[in-house]
Amino acid sequence: MARRVVCRAADVPENGLKEVEIEGGLKLLVANAGGEFFGFQATCPHQDVPLCEGVFDGSTLTCHMHLWQWDVRTGAPLGLAEAPLQKYSLAVEGDSLYLAGAATALDVGEIFNGIASATLDELAGLARSETFPPGTVLYRPGDAAEDFFVLDAGRVEFLVGRGERTTPGGFMLKKGEVFGWAALLDGYPARIASARCLEESRLLRINGKAALGVLERDPAAGFIVMRRLAALIARYLASSGAQ
Amino acid sequence: MRIQVNARNRGYEFEARPDERVLHAGLRAGIALPYECATGTCGTCKATLVGGTVADGWAGAPGKKLVKPERREFLMCQCAASADLTLEVDKFVHAAEAGACTPDSCSVVLRAPRQIAPDVMAFSVQLEQPRDFDAGQFVLLAPLAMTGYRAYSMCNFERGARRLDFVVKRKPDGGFSEWLFGANREGERLSMFGPLGSATFDPMLAKNVLCIAGGSGIAGMMSILARAWRERYFERWRGWVFFGVRTMRDTFFLDELSSFQREFPERVQITVALSDEDVPASAARDWPALGFERGLVHEVTERVMTGKYHDVRAYVAGPPPCVDAAIRVLLLKAKLTTNNIRYDKYS
Known part of the structure; x- marks a missing residue:
């Protein structure tokens, strides 16, 4: 072209x-x-x-x-x-x-944007691009949290709780949004919500341990990513106290 | 009516009264739903209807230009639930901050309407129950006979207030202002919702304060000055006020501004900017406590403030072109960070 x-x-x-x-x-x-x-x-x-x-x-x-x-x-x-x-x-x-x-979704993403391009390339090398039809459940509470996801296109919603007792836990719709980030935390091996594609969605799937390995070799990038991850988690915590 | 809101970060559920606008019901329940003008203009309170039906109070709201009806989008500030609703808000929504004044609706009585400049009326409303608000906030008012709220900033400040003071600029085709200017409205009942708005001042701020107002945008600044005066804020911090009008005839509140200035002559500087006429010689004689300059209010601010922006929080209010021009000065010349620029656009 x-x-x-x-x-x-x-x-x-x-x-x-x-x-x-x-x-x-x-x-x-x-x-x-x-x-x-x-x-x-x-x-x-x-x-x-x-x-x-x-x-x-x-x-x-x-x-x-x-x-x-x-x-x-x-x-x-x-x-x-x-x-x-x-x-x-x-x-x-x-x-x-x-x-x-x-x-790419990884570069525009809220936690990886702006880190050294060699490190970004290594992370991109770990990423598998997968496309899911509407209605696909990506994970459920209790599932092992091995991978995290970066939204490339589409829309994913979260439900907190199990069975009949679920409440909406928000939704993702912007290219680069990261979810399933429990996979980036030590000693936090299980999903606490379910994630479901509302539309056909294209996602980058990255193994959490492997990504942490890449970040350990570039501590500057690792620091940026962990700081942003902390801010992201704080943003969700800030909203959980109400009602 | 039960309303379920799914936001980007989580879901909320609250009750709405019959005919109550969705935005009002949510704010009343302590949920900080997104809004800015709360009067159908800015489009910030846009939501998507997932289940249920809404009744639209203002089909021609200017904020509709940002709304796509084919995607079932609507303005929460204009629509009421006609059945239980599920809706989606494409933003992060948090609970209202602890200590924030929770808004509610009530009926109030209009008192003491009086003309204070050729196109400007002052009036008060009397409340049945005392009400708290923050300096710089506004309320929505509508005469009982009219549909559609208008937003007005309080000029006074008091905790547990039983009286709120306002100024209204006459606007051609402005429903409320024509109603107010059209006859003596003493004793008329209005419905009110509030307080609203986050361009607020609290003495805990501990910074120098810069107020830039175009026309009736001075209202919120008067409330900020009243609060600062009560707390003796300017014994420790500096204050600058820039009040932009067209000509001397369009000025008002100059007595009140003079008394604020005289209270703290070393630390408070108040400048009236005249955009359409040279400063008459009589101005300095009649108002010795105030400064007068020719120019648009953002230009005058830039001239007077150069080199004085250390540790400053700025408040800006007025017509949109005035606010945009002032924000440009505050970002590019003053190099203020965005969390130190608070503004209200009267669109």
Whole structure:
């Protein structure tokens, strides 16, 4: 497939933003950070607000609607933002920008985004891409928690409890969302909820022990991942006290 | 009516009164459902109907532009349950923070409507039961004869308040403002829901305070100043207020602002920004405690505040273009972090 032209480099002002619709209908936000170009999803992951209307100081991008912010080099969320931006690599040739590739679910994912690319590649090497029809139960309470999952496409819901006594435990629908993360914890071998695909869903399945092995060899990445995992768990704990 | 909400992180169940809007029922039950304007404009309270039916109180709500009816999406602030409901909210939803003032509905009586500028009316409402709210919060008001709430920020501050004070800017086709300006409404009954809003000030903040208001956006700032004044907050912290209006004729609350300034002359600086006329010579003579500058309120803020942004929490309220411009200054020039920018857009 021919490489897709994004726009001319000169069309994006220095330390400015531009929204571009490229061949195939994909809309991208292009950010010019001191002469380096970065491509992202065109709308805010929060409420579909066009990011080109946001505030950009050359390194931090802010959506004007609710002040979610991202690091323009990685798309990693900063401050109030609850989700990363999907990043697209751009190549500069002559005076034009080309789409060089989209980030994988693992890279856009909330806990692995921005770690060293060699480590990310190793994790990607452990990942098996699997597609499940709607209604598939991925695991049930009590099942051994060996693998964790990264959502690539589709929708997965959780139920807490067993049999008749279940309550909704939330749902996943964004590319890169991680679930089944009990597999990344020591001494926490069993599932505490059930996970079921609500639509046809494509998932990356990664063995928890093997992933921990990779992270042990890159402690910097391991620290980032564990810190984000702790934040993720805290977010769920914060909501469990009510009612 | 039983309402089940499935959020991204967990599920909640609560009861709704007949005809009660889904958002109000949830907030009343202590569940921090997402909302911003609570009056059908912003679309933040969008949810998806999974089971049951809702009655839509405002088919033409501007927030509908973000709602896809074919996906059974609806605005929780405008719709009431007509049967038990199951709905989905595509956000993380938590329980209301401990100590937050839980909103509820009640009936109130309008008192002392008075015009304080060519297009601005002040009025109070009298409550039957004392009510707590935080400085900077707002309530929804609707005359009993009208459907559809409008949001207004309180200007006063008191714990266990039995009276709430408001200002209303006259808007062409604004249902509530036309009703208020159209006749003397002393003694009329209104239905109220609140308090709402998270652009609040608490003295525990322990930071310098910067208030930027366009027009009637000054209302919430008056409440913040009233709370700060009660707690002698400006004995330790600095305060800046920027109040943007078109001309001197459009100003109001200048007496009240002057008395706040005189109470803490060393630490509180209040500047009125006039966008459409040069500052008349009489301004400084008539209001010696206040500063006056020509320009849009965000421009004046930028000029006066340069170099003073250390340890600052900013509050911004006013029409959307004013708020957006001020936020741009606070992010790009002041380099404030986003958790130190609190704002209300009057859309």
